[in-house]
Amino acid sequence: MPTFKLDGKEITAEPGTSILQAALDSGIEIPHYCYHEALTVVGSCRLCLVELNNSPKLVPSCAQNVQDGIEVRTHSDTVKQARESMLEFFLINHPLDCPICDKAGECELQDYTFKYGSSHSRMVEEKRVRPTKDLGGNILLYRNRCVMCTRCVRFYEDIVGESYLTVEDRGYRSDISIFPGKGLTHKMTGNIVEICPVGCLIDKDFLFNARVWNLETTKSVCPGCSAGCSINLQHKDNKIYRIRSRQNTQVNQQWICDDGRYLYHRYEKLERIGFPKKRGGEKLNNTSWAEALSIISDRLALVKRSRESEKVAVVGSAFATNEENYLLYKIFHDEIGCDKFFVYNREAEGEDEVIKSGFTVYSDKSPNYYGAKLILGERTDFWSEIKNGNIEVLYFLNGDIDIKVTDQQKELLKKLDFLFVQCVAMNDLVRLANVALPTAYFAEQSGSYVNAKGHVQKFQSALKPPSETKEGWQILADLYKTFNGGVSFVSVGDVVNDMAQNVSAFKDISFFKLGDEGLRIR
Amino acid sequence: MAQQYFLHNRDNPDSNKIDFYLQNGGYKALETVVKEYSPGEVIEIVKKSGLRGRGGAGFPAGVKWGFVPKYSDKPKYLVSNADESEPGTFKDRYILEKEPHMLLEGIAIASYAIQANIAYNYIRGEFVYGARVFERAVQEAEEKGYLGQNILGSGFNLKVVNHRGAGAYICGEETGLLESLEGKRGWPRLKPPFPAVEGAFKCPTIVNNVETLANVPLIINNGPDWFSSIGPDEKNTGPKLYCVSGHVKKPGLYEFPMGKNLKELIYEDCGGMLNGSLKAVIPGGSSVPVLTADEIDVSMDFDSLAAIGSMLGSAGIIVLDESTCMVDALLNLERFYAHESCGQCTPCREGTTWMVKILQRIERGEGRVEDMDLLDDIAEKINFRTICPLGDAAAMPAASFVKKFRKEFEAHVKKGKCPVKKDKSIKATHAHV
Ligand SMILES: Cc1cc2nc3c(=O)[nH]c(=O)nc-3n(C[C@H](O)[C@H](O)[C@H](O)COP(=O)(O)O)c2cc1C
Ligand code: SF4
Ligand code: SF4
Ligand code: SF4
Ligand code: FES
Numbered sequence: 007m008p009t010f011k012l013d014g015k016e017i018t019a020e021p022g023t024s025i026l027q028a029a030l031d032s033g034i035e036i037p038h039y040c041y042h043e044a045l046t047v048v049g050s051c052r053l054c055l056v057e058l059n060n061s062p063k064l065v066p067s068c069a070q071n072v073q074d075g076i077e078v079r080t081h082s083d084t085v086k087q088a089r090e091s092m093l094e095f096f097l098i099n100h101p102l103d104c105p106i107c108d109k110a111g112e113c114e115l116q117d118y119t120f121k122y123g124s125s126h127s128r129m130v131e132e133k134r135v136r137p138t139k140d141l142g143g144n145i146l147l148y149r150n151r152c153v154m155c156t157r158c159v160r161f162y163e164d165i166v167g168e169s170y171l172t173v174e175d176r177g178y179r180s181d182i183s184i185f186p187g188k189g190l191t192h193k194m195t196g197n198i199v200e201i202c203p204v205g206c207l208i209d210k211d212f213l214f215n216a217r218v219w220n221l222e223t224t225k226s227v228c229p230g231c232s233a234g235c236s237i238n239l240q241h242k243d244n245k246i247y248r249i250r251s252r253q254n255t256q257v258n259q260q261w262i263c264d265d266g267r268y269l270y271h272r273y274e275k276l277e278r279i280g281f282p283k284k285r286g287g288e289k290l291n292n293t294s295w296a297e298a299l300s301i302i303s304d305r306l307a308l309v310k311r312s313r314e315s316e317k318v319a320v321v322g323s324a325f326a327t328n329e330e331n332y333l334l335y336k337i338f339h340d341e342i343g344c345d346k347f348f349v350y351n352r353e354a355e356g357e358d359e360v361i362k363s364g365f366t367v368y369s370d371k372s373p374n375y376y377g378a379k380l381i382l383g384e385r386t387d388f389w390s391e392i393k394n395g396n397i398e399v400l401y402f403l404n405g406d407i408d409i410k411v412t413d414q415q416k417e418l419l420k421k422l423d424f425l426f427v428q429c430v431a432m433n434d435l436v437r438l439a440n441v442a443l444p445t446a447y448f449a450e451q452s453g454s455y456v457n458a459k460g461h462v463q464k465f466q467s468a469l470k471p472p473s474e475t476k477e478g479w480q481i482l483a484d485l486y487k488t489f490n491g492g493v494s495f496v497s498v499g500d501v502v503n504d505m506a507q508n509v510s511a512f513k514d515i516s517f518f519k520l521g522d523e524g525l526r527i528r
Numbered sequence: 529m530a531q532q533y534f535l536h537n538r539d540n541p542d543s544n545k546i547d548f549y550l551q552n553g554g555y556k557a558l559e560t561v562v563k564e565y566s567p568g569e570v571i572e573i574v575k576k577s578g579l580r581g582r583g584g585a586g587f588p589a590g591v592k593w594g595f596v597p598k599y600s601d602k603p604k605y606l607v608s609n610a611d612e613s614e615p616g617t618f619k620d621r622y623i624l625e626k627e628p629h630m631l632l633e634g635i636a637i638a639s640y641a642i643q644a645n646i647a648y649n650y651i652r653g654e655f656v657y658g659a660r661v662f663e664r665a666v667q668e669a670e671e672k673g674y675l676g677q678n679i680l681g682s683g684f685n686l687k688v689v690n691h692r693g694a695g696a697y698i699c700g701e702e703t704g705l706l707e708s709l710e711g712k713r714g715w716p717r718l719k720p721p722f723p724a725v726e727g728a729f730k731c732p733t734i735v736n737n738v739e740t741l742a743n744v745p746l747i748i749n750n751g752p753d754w755f756s757s758i759g760p761d762e763k764n765t766g767p768k769l770y771c772v773s774g775h776v777k778k779p780g781l782y783e784f785p786m787g788k789n790l791k792e793l794i795y796e797d798c799g800g801m802l803n804g805s806l807k808a809v810i811p812g813g814s815s816v817p818v819l820t821a822d823e824i825d826v827s828m829d830f831d832s833l834a835a836i837g838s839m840l841g842s843a844g845i846i847v848l849d850e851s852t853c854m855v856d857a858l859l860n861l862e863r864f865y866a867h868e869s870c871g872q873c874t875p876c877r878e879g880t881t882w883m884v885k886i887l888q889r890i891e892r893g894e895g896r897v898e899d900m901d902l903l904d905d906i907a908e909k910i911n912f913r914t915i916c917p918l919g920d921a922a923a924m925p926a927a928s929f930v931k932k933f934r935k936e937f938e939a940h941v942k943k944g945k946c947p948v949k950k951d952k953s954i955k956a957t958h959a960h961v
Contacts, residue, residue, distance in 0.1 A: 049718045050872040052913055063912045069718050091909035095878035128902055131885040154871065173713070173871070176696070178881040180871035 008074040013081055017072075025067035025078055026054050036080050037089060037118045039155040039203050041068035044259060044363075045164050051155050053096075053118070055088045056080050064088055086122070093123035099134045099178070101150045109205030111218040115153065134178070141171075142189025144196065144210045144264075147182055152206040154180055158198040165261065166194050167362025182206070193359065193367060196267040200250060200260075209248070211268060216247045224468035225252060225522060227455055229325070229373040229448045230266035233366055234457030236523070237262055239270075239449055239468040246270040246449060246469065254523045257461055263367045270449065276407060276431040279444035281474045283436070290442065295476070295484070298441050302401075302426050303488035309399060310342050317398040317423075319346035319391060322382045324372030325405030326478060327453025328462070329501040330428075331374075331381045332509065333482035334403055341489040346397070348388040349378045352406055368458055372406070373448075377456030380511045380527070389418060398423040402435055403478070405445070409433055428481060444475040451477040452498045454520060456527060463524030464502075464517055533746055533767045534627060535783045544661050546668035549629040555674050557748035558636050562682035570641040574744065576752035578765035582619075583609055583700075583737030584813065584841050585917075586830040589744075595724035596642045596732045605733040606639045606647040607709070608741055610662075611693055611700035613652055614813035615864060616844030619769035620738035622781055624651065624658035627742065628665035632688065634741035636675060637748060639686050642734050647688045650705050653695040663690050697868035701916045702735040704870065715870050716916035739769055759786035764829035774847035775802045787829040794824065794847060803951060804849040808933070812841025814861050815921030817928035837928075851951035854933040855940055858925060859887035865922035875910040876919035882906060883926055895941035904930050 009018045012029055019028035027043065029036050040051040049069035056067045059077040064084065079085060096115060104110040136149040154173070159182070162170045170192060174183035184190060199209045221240040228235040228249070236254035240247050249270055251262040282298035283290040309318055320338045322331040331349075338344040354369040391397055400422050411419070411434035419425055419438045427439040436442040445451075450471040454464040467477065476484075483495040495501050499517035506512045511527050519525065537543035537552075546554070561570055575590030596604055608631065612620040623631050631649075639647045651659050666688050669675040677685050691709055693699045699708045703717035706728050727733020743766055747755045759765040768786045770793060773779045777799030784793070790811060794800070806821040811828065816839040819826070826832055830840045848857060866880035883906055886899055903926055911923040930937060939947045 047718075048872070050874075050915060052874050055913060066718075088909070088913065091905075092874055095874045095882075095909075098878055098882055129882060130896075131882070131889065154874070154877065175871075176698075176713075177866055177869035177871045178877050180877065 008072045010072050010075060011077040013079060019072045021071070023072050025056060025065075025070050025072055027068075028072050029067065029078075029080060034080060036067050037114075037122055038068055039114065039153050040157065042157050042160075042201060045157060045160040048156060048160070051092075051153065053089065053092045055085065055092070057082050057085050089118075089122045090124050093119050094127055094129075096153050097123070097127055098129040099150065101133065101135075103151075106214075107148070107151065107205040108208050108212060108214065108218075109151075109202075113205055114203035115151075115205075136181070141184050143191045144268075145190045145199065146208045146210060146213070148206050148208055149181060151204050152182060153204050154182075155203060157201045157203070158182060158207060161194075161198050161201060162192070165197075165361065165363045165365070166192060168192070170195075171198075193263045193265065194261060194361060194365070196264045197251065197261050212248045216242060221247055222468070224449075224466050226449065226465040226468065227373065227463045228262060228266035228269065229455070230263070230269045230371065231368040232370040232372060232375055232458035233258065233368050234373055234455055234461065234463055235262045235266055236463065237266065241449075241468050244469050246274075252522075254463075256523055256526070257457065257459075257463070258365065259363070261363075261365055263365075265367065272407060273430075273447050273449065276447075278431055278472055278475065279429065279436060279442060280472065282444065283439070283442040285440045290437070290439070295474070298443060299485055299488060301441050302485060305399060305424055306338075306342050306489075314398075315343040316346070317396075318342060318344045319348065319388060319397040319400050320344060320382075321348045321350050321388050321400065321402045321404075322378050323403050323405050324349055324351035324370075324375035324378045326378065326403050327374065327451070327455060328377045328381060328505065328512070329453045329498055330403060330405075330478040330482060331378050332505045333479055333486060333495070333501060334401065335381055336504070336508075337482065337486050337489065338401065341486070346385075346391070347382040348385045348391075349375070349382050350388075350402070350404060350406070350409075351375050351378075351386065352408065370458065371408075373457070374455040376458060376460055376527075377454070377462070380456065381505075381509055389415060392418045392421065395421070400425050402427045402439075404429045404433075404435060405447070405478070407431055407433075407447070409435065411435060428478065443481055444472070445478045445481060446471040446475055450475070451479070453477075453479060454502065454517075454524075460527040461524050462512070462515065462520060462527060464520040530784060532783045534623065534630070534742065534769060535781065538622075538626060543626050544628050544665065546629055546665065546672060550672075553749070554629055554745075555633055555669075555672075557745035558633050558640075558674060559680055561637050561640055561748055562680055562684050567641050567643055570637060570748075573752050574641070574747060577747045577755035578752075578759075578762050579740065579743055579747060579755065580764070580830060581737055582739035582743075582768075582842070584614070584815070584839075586840060589736060589740055592724060592736075593638065593641050593734055595722065596734060597725060600732055602731040603646070603729075604642050604644040605728045605731060606635060606642060606644040607702075607705065607728065607733060607735040608635050608647065608649040608738055609700060609702065609705060609735050610649050610651040610655070610658070610738045611697075611705060612655075612738070612842075613697040613700050613868075614815065614842045614844055615861070616771060616773050616810065616846040617813045617842040618771045618773075619781060619843065621655060621658055622769070623738050623742050624655060625661050628662045629669065630742040630745060631662075631738055632665055632669055632675070634744035635688060636679070636686055637744050638734065638736065638741055640684055642732070644734070645685050645687065647686060648709060648728070649688065649690045650699070650709060651690060651692055652700075653693045655692075659690060659692055666690065696870075697864075698870045698916075698918060701918060704916065705735065706733065713870075715872050716918075718915055743767070760827055760829055760832070761787075764827075764831055768828070768843060770828065771842075771844045772798050772847065773845070775804065775806075775849035775852070776800065776847050777802055779847075784828075787827040787832070790819075790824045790826050790828050790845070793828070793845070798847075801847075801849055804851050806847065807850045807852055808848045808854065808857075810844075810846040810848075810925070812839045813844035814846070814864065815839075815917075815924060816841045817924050818932060820932050849951075851949060853891070853946050853948035853950060854929055854936045855887060855891050855946065856948075856950070858929040859884065859891055861925050862887060862922060865918065869918060869922070870916075873914040873919065876914045876922065879906050879910040879919075880922045883922070890937065890940050891946055893940065893943070893945040895937070897938075897941055899941065900930050900934055900937050
């Protein structure tokens, strides 16, 4: 492997690594715009120029691979000067409108200028002014802020595999432009806002909504489909302002689709259940958690006493966390002796959508079908079981905010003696329940999902659920306590530890060990 | 007058027809090559002749051909660069219109040397007539068996394709040209890899200027020693075309051996200055550093011009008299570069336009004392920091104009207006060819 000197320090890097990447990997920053590790190298912004002992010219470190024995200087006077002048060039037509730019605070033009630039410009002429363009979809192009790095153009060419953007005209009239007849409607489009190093590509969804430095970030996993992309939830005052992709080389690289990116709005519009409910004749009435849980545990205790556990069935969910599904199993299997476990999943939507880079948006729109099956088994057809009259008591854990219950299925549910449901929002299950428990959705709770490839990832709660709504694992831990006061689960980590001991697929896993990128199952 | 090899038939309307070319010994060189020489031998002969590229940089042609990997199983391509767009340059156009078979024969020999079976002639879009003449020449040569399958029974095949550009200066830069040839935007590529290793369609490709290629049959016919005996020394050899424009009595295209004295060319061959006295000469097309009137007693060859800080470039000699405002002249040049910059690299895209704005301001009389240093600094920050040499081509004139004519720039600032009495009467009526 080539060994070379970087600012006097000996560095070893894989052959074929660019000087820039090797520097970044060893913690030395070389400012850059056009370089992006996932995209073709074009070496055009010239910001990453460094000095090389065997070259009379400064070289673009993104386009020059490491070689044995070379000496690279990234902080010499010449390099500093070149950087300063390059930043001056970038700014001569830039409007300096940071105060009204959504990118401010996470803008590489701001950051680099602050670190490497000069505090004044020698340009006294009038700047070029161009109106902002609407590229369609959610994307605005603030053309005055563009640094012409062409990352956005290459994103479609290299990652998506279909060109949407191009550079129009040339020289200083160069302009990012969309091919005629196309709108920026591709599902992967939101990513270009993230990779644009400046505030040129702006997401209408976030436009003027918040200053980024006021947002808190919580690591999470997208529940939009069974790809399970790593995401960051960015929030303030118990409200999500935007979802950003989070790098995970084992899952989504650094991309997410727009279905996932804007998914949080769906939850904002839900009619939440608000309080635990119990049935009084035709009506559902609010009740306390204590009462709701005791109705359930009393009914289950009766089943147990009368040795009628075969009349009890449990439907877990591909939309619930492993911890929820696991506790469900623990209660009903270990404490009640039930052995009828099913997994609910919604029908897949269309085909999997695969783009050039291999990134896939799955047709299975549940985040945890894989995990739910590991814990509860493969059975899914609980409807015919109800139809056959084999079930009298049913605990239905859901989480799917798009669940559709047909009239026929409603009739079946009415046949049950007791229906307990645990749901995020009002739906037909809740309306037919004897007891309904309001549960948190993914952003309001912690837990883990297993994606379609068998990769377990954890996520943390970012928002507080509404006052009488609880995290799913918490509800089930409380229910468990009514049967077995000896064991108590204080945190979601306790549930994972217990699951690791009892479900072989999760052997040796702990909430801590899952880290940021998660683990592949066996 | 010295013997001429390019311009001697300029008054003959049939000079571009194959029959005329054949009557005068045309395609003999090709015949010799395909029948008697191995590709390697051709390369050695061209190396020995000392032929240097006429497209601007003066790279030895034979050496370049030698860079093509011999054992690569990829197809190889030859590209004739007929994009001629450098301001002040009009020599390739003459060859295309009047001596297309010299070029074609050169293309065929070069293709044989690098074992290319397809050659492209990338021709400037505005050369409508030249393109028509060239295409007819290709057809004639194919009909007579000098191009096409099994050329002169040698087993060597060559298809020559004429490809018209769409009017961008940057498509004359060899890698911009290749992108354009492939149907993409003419955005110059990062080098390495050089085209000889990875060029058109990712295959080994040699790009040569039209005049470079047109010299090749002469070398084969007369021998490399004959060729290298023309010119001042063994590094600057062969006959050479000089394009003279500007304030001389007889502007036009001239042919002399490499190393023609510039002063002699202007004052004797071109009949001297038109009206006023000489102020400056740009010797090698708009991209090279300017010479003052005191610097023109120089041999027009690669190394002599380099020794005084300029370049032979494309040998486009632009003569400027005292009625020329140097700020205005530089503004004119920089406007060209700003307009033609492909816009990929930051210093070229932003720097050229910035210089234009500053120059416009100085010319308007709103210059500031610090503007000259600023121009010089911008040029320095562009130079050698871009993907292709267009950045350098924009920077070099700026730096040299400011350095050599600083007083005139300062006079603009001091007076608050342009101090030069411009002569607007000149019209291009004295074409020599
Ligand atoms: C901006 C720019 C424009 C150029 N235009 C031309 C041109 O019009 N014709 C040409 O032969 N070479 C042109 N060149 C030089 C080519 O890149 C290349 O060096 C040349 O074609 C090589 O041929 P030669 O070795 O025979 O000189 C240009 C270079 C630059 C940087
Ligand atoms: S819009 Fe953004 S990503 Fe695209 S070229 Fe401009 S600065 Fe780069
Ligand atoms: S691909 Fe699936 S998991 Fe990834 S962001 Fe889109 S919806 Fe979410
Ligand atoms: S130097 Fe100018 S013309 Fe050449 S690649 Fe860069 S921007 Fe384009
Ligand atoms: S990051 Fe290297 S040139 Fe842009």
